Amino acid sequence: xxxxxxxxxxxxxxxxxxxxxxxxxxxxxxxxxxxxxxxxxxxxxxxxxxxxxxxxxxxxxxxxxxxxxxxxxxxxxxxxxxxxxxxxxxxxxxxxxxxxxxxxxxxxxxxxxxxxxxxxxxxxxxxxxxxxxxxxxxxxxxxxxxxxxxxxxxxxxxxxxxxxxxxxxxxxxxxxxxxxxxxxxxxxxxxxxxxxxxxxxxxxxxxxxxxxxxxxxxxxxxxxxxxxxxxxxxxxxxxxxxxxxxxxxxxxxxxxxxxxxxxxxxxxxxxxxxxxxxxxxxxxxxxxxxxxxxxxxxxxxxxxxxxxxxxxxxxxxxx
Amino acid sequence: xxxxxxxxxxxxxxxxxxxxxxxxxxxxxxxxxxxxxxxxxxxxxxxxxxxxxxxxxxxxxxxxxxxxxxxxxxxxxxxxxxxxxxxxxxxxxxxxxxxxxxxxxxxxxxxxxxxxxxxxxxxxxxxxxxxxxxxxxxxxxxxxxxxxxxxxxxxxxxxxxxxxxxxxxxxxxxxxxxxxxxxxxxxxxxxxxxxxxxxxxxxxxxxxxxxxxxxxxxxxxxxxxxxxxxxxxxxxxxxxxxxxxxxxxxxxxxxxxxxxxxxxxxxxxxxxxxxxxxxxxxxxxxxxxxxxxxxx
Numbered sequence: 001x002x003x004x005x006x007x008x009x010x011x012x013x014x015x016x017x018x019x020x021x022x023x024x025x026x027x028x029x030x031x032x033x034x035x036x037x038x039x040x041x042x043x044x045x046x047x048x049x050x051x052x053x054x055x056x057x058x059x060x061x062x063x064x065x066x067x068x069x070x071x072x073x074x075x076x077x078x079x080x081x082x083x084x085x086x087x088x089x090x091x092x093x094x095x096x097x098x099x100x101x102x103x104x105x106x107x108x109x110x111x112x113x114x115x116x117x118x119x120x121x122x123x124x125x126x127x128x129x130x131x132x133x134x135x136x137x138x139x140x141x142x143x144x145x146x147x148x149x150x151x152x153x154x155x156x157x158x159x160x161x162x163x164x165x166x167x168x169x170x171x172x173x174x175x176x177x178x179x180x181x182x183x184x185x186x187x188x189x190x191x192x193x194x195x196x197x198x199x200x201x202x203x204x205x206x207x208x209x210x211x212x213x214x215x216x217x218x219x220x221x222x223x224x225x226x227x228x229x230x231x232x233x234x235x236x237x238x239x240x241x242x243x244x245x246x247x248x249x250x251x252x253x254x255x256x257x258x259x260x261x262x263x264x265x266x267x268x269x270x271x272x273x274x275x276x277x278x279x280x281x282x283x284x285x286x287x288x289x290x291x292x293x294x295x296x297x298x299x300x301x302x303x304x305x306x307x308x309x310x311x312x313x314x315x316x317x318x319x
Numbered sequence: 320x321x322x323x324x325x326x327x328x329x330x331x332x333x334x335x336x337x338x339x340x341x342x343x344x345x346x347x348x349x350x351x352x353x354x355x356x357x358x359x360x361x362x363x364x365x366x367x368x369x370x371x372x373x374x375x376x377x378x379x380x381x382x383x384x385x386x387x388x389x390x391x392x393x394x395x396x397x398x399x400x401x402x403x404x405x406x407x408x409x410x411x412x413x414x415x416x417x418x419x420x421x422x423x424x425x426x427x428x429x430x431x432x433x434x435x436x437x438x439x440x441x442x443x444x445x446x447x448x449x450x451x452x453x454x455x456x457x458x459x460x461x462x463x464x465x466x467x468x469x470x471x472x473x474x475x476x477x478x479x480x481x482x483x484x485x486x487x488x489x490x491x492x493x494x495x496x497x498x499x500x501x502x503x504x505x506x507x508x509x510x511x512x513x514x515x516x517x518x519x520x521x522x523x524x525x526x527x528x529x530x531x532x533x534x535x536x537x538x539x540x541x542x543x544x545x546x547x548x549x550x551x552x553x554x555x556x557x558x559x560x561x562x563x564x565x566x567x568x569x570x571x572x573x574x575x576x577x578x579x580x581x582x583x584x585x586x587x588x589x590x591x592x593x594x595x596x597x598x599x600x601x602x603x604x605x606x607x608x609x610x611x612x613x614x615x
Contacts, residue, residue, distance in 0.1 A: 033501040034420040038432060041417030044471055047456065048449075049439045055448025069451075120337050132601060133345040136352075139593050139604075141530035143552045147586040148351035150555060151358065151579075156369025158354070190348060198608040222330045251443060255532045259552065273446070280447045281537060293445030304441050 059291040065284070079291040088275070089292065096271040096296075099184060099257075100249045106185050108242055111196030112234065116226060118197060119204050134194025145187050146259035150174060153183075175264040183260060184269070199241065203234045239314070247307040250300035272296045359383060359583035363576040366583070381577045382584030392585065394543060395550035398462060400592075402546060403528040406466040410524045411517060413470040414479055419505045421476075422483035433480075440473035450537055464538045465531055465546070472527070475520050478607075482516040483509060519607035522600050529592060551589040554582050 059079055061072040083089050114134070121127040137145065153159050153173045160170050173179045211229050220228065254273040261269045270278075272292060280289030326334065353373045358366045362377030370376050386392060420426045421433055458464040490512075491504045499507070510517065532548045539545055587594075 031426065031501070034423060034426050035428075037416050037501065037505075038420045038428070040413065041471065042432070044413070044417075045435060045439060047452070048468055049444060052444040052449040052452045053442070055452055056445055058448060058451070063451075117337055117341055120334060121341065122334065122338075126338065126342075130341050130345050132598075133349050135601065135604070136597060137348065139526050139530075139597065140590060141532060141548050141551075143530075143532060143548045143555065144586060144590050147551065147555050147582070148355055151355055151583065151586075152351055154369075154579075156367065158350075158369070158372070161369060190351075194348070195608065198605055202609050222326060222333065259532075259555070276446050277533075277537075281450060286447050286451065290445055290447045293447055297443060297445055301442055 056290060056294050056297075058287050059294050061287055063287045063290075065286070075287075079288050080295075082288065083291055083295070091267070092270050092272055092275045092292075095268060096250065096252065099181060099269075099271060100252055102181060102185055103188055103252070104242075104245055104249070107188050107192060107196075108238075108245055110189055110193035112200055112238055114193055115197040115200035115204065115234070116230060118201065119230065120222070120226070131194070131197075134197070136194070137191045138195035140191065142187075142191075142253075142255040142259045145191055149183065149187060149260070174260075175262055177265055177268045180260070180265045180269045184257065187256065187260065199237060200234050203237045204230055207233045240311070243307045243311050247304040248300075249303050250296055355583045355586055358580055359587055361580055363578075363580050366579040367576065379580070382580035382582075385577070385581045386584045386588050391542065392547075392550055392588070395545050395547045396588070398544060399529055399547040402462065402465050402531070403525050403592075406469060406528040407521050407524045409466055410470050410472070410475075411521060414472075414476050414520070415505065415510060415513075415517075417471065418476055418479040418483055419501070419509060421480045422486075424488075436473050436476055440477070453538065459538055460540045460544065462539065462544045465528070465534050468534060469524075469527065469531075472524070475523060479513075479516060479520060482513055486512055515603075515606065519603045522603050523607055526593065547589045551585055554585050 055069070058069060058072070060074060060076055061069075062075050062078075063069070063072045118127060118130060121130065140148075151157060155170055155172055159173065164170055173183070207229065212225055215225050215229060250272070252271060252273065254277060257269060257271050257274050258277070261274060276289045276293055276296075279285050280292075350373070354371070357373055357375050358371050359382045360375035360378055360380065361371045362379045363381065365371055365376040421429055421436075423429065453459075453464060453468065458467065486509060490508050491501075494504050494508060530548060531546060532552070535544075535546050535549050539549075
């Protein structure tokens with residue numbers, strides 16, 4: 001935090017002589033601009049965050065687009081009661097949780113392993129080349145990544161050619177339910193694991209080289225140095241990132257699922273985001289899907305809260 | 320001593336294996352891109368039959384000629400360019416305007432406003448009320464809805480504020496003494512000193528605008544307004560990969576026959592700006608990824 005040693009705004013409130021009052025007025029006038037500067041930002045937050053947040057009230061209405069928010073009928077917890085007897089809801093909830101957990105299970109360790117491996121590359125030109133390639137997919141849109149995957153997974157694509165070469169049967173993997181989750185996880189690994197190494201590589205770069213020298217003199221070989229020095233050194237970073245991941249569990253992202261989803265894989269692939277979009281936006285069931293969104297928000301917030309408590313115990317925490 | 324510091328035979332084997340594995344991994348990750356590029360320059364039937372790997376088979380430019388001809392595709396591309404360019408400038412300016420007061424320790428509402436930002440970051444707005452609100456503002460089917468809704472990103476705002484906080488106060492005190500106001504200070508002193516963070520955030524905003532998908536899907540109806548990602552998605556949705564019927568290549572018309580090469584060309588075309596700028600941006604995004612890990 002920046003200290004404000006010389007700024008006159010602090011002492012003037014203590015002593016009120018004519019001179020300081022004058023000074024205060026001039027500084028107030030100068031700082032008044034700061035107040036004006038935040039107005040557009042505050043308006044933005046009001047329009048695009050606060051009002052939509054207030055709009056969750058339609059979960060307690062039978063919202064009708066022609067009547068609008070004010071004239072729609074209030075129905076209390078009707079939609080929530082309906083929700084919990086609703087088959088689709090459990091399916092979507094289950095899918096969301098399962099995909100999110102698998103994403104953590106595979107997506108979290110991948111950049112750590114990759115960073116440890118990259119760190120052992122001796123030639124710096126090779127290392128830079130590898131990094132250049134591995135970071136690239138992070139900047140692709142999910143539409144693009146889905147396009148790339150569909151090329152590989154098509155009936156005559158390379159994946160099917162390998163399957164046939166191994167004696168299997170050609171199939172349209174994109175439409176197979178059992179392949180949906182692996183495909184989502186793989187696409188995530190493809191896009192994110194390279195980019196995720198940046199933070200770990202920075203943590204590794206911060207390790208005191210004397211630790212390695214001492215270990216080498218004591219006779220530690222390369223594996224021992226990785227396991228006993230490098231890995232423990234990045235563990236705190238890894239813990240923070242793991243907690244953040246758990247906190248963001250429900251914010252899985254619409255684009256990623258939507259672009260891989262086909263009607264044949266709704267059963268396994270439909271998550272909150274895609275379900276709310278399809279049933280809410282395209283079919284117009286606004287109130288019900290807002291109730292779902294509200295539930296999703298509660299789960300997400302509970303996760304963030306738990307994570308924050310855990311982080312606080314470690315001396316961190318977001319608030 | 321010398322022996323101690325040298326790698327043993329197993330260690331050297333491990334190092335080689337490690338490098339080989341990583342190189343293989345990098346090749347696998349590069350393959351989809353190279354393959355798609357190769358397909359885009361291949362003959363339709365060869366692509367359809369899966370005979371193309373990393374090099375075009377029966378070199379043809381049918382796919383790319385389609386890209387050159389398709390007006391709607393150009394339109395979508397230009398829409399995306401417009402949204403990205405205006406969006407990045409707008410987002411940077413808007414974010415700076417809000418981040419600057421938040422970074423000044425003598426600005427009293429600083430804490431309350433920062434809390435607002437953090438709450439907004441933690442609690443995500445639900446999709447439907449968000450959609451209904453923005454529709455009620457009359458922003459439906461207006462391309463600027465894509466920009467207006469992304470003028471601020473909580474995360475980037477926090478990054479910028481944190482960076483501004485690190486700039487010494489003395490500079491602005493001197494300027495205030497000489498009668499400059501805060502807007503001058505922001506434009507003439509703070510922003511020039513923050514070039515690295517602006518470059519990094521510009522990159523993040525730009526990628527975000529270029530890759531935007533859900534917002535145009537929700538808020539735009541007119542085909543003339545659609546950005547490139549939506550257009551690409553339309554190609555993918557009717558994709559050969561999704562509706563493949565193997566073996567029946569013979570009876571199709573030429574459009575059908577070249578569907579895969581067209582799709583590949585469109586895919587590359589839609590990613591061209593990112594692919595072209597990527598080599599120049601690496602320095603910035605490495606910095607950005609680290610900035611992002613600094614707690615706000």
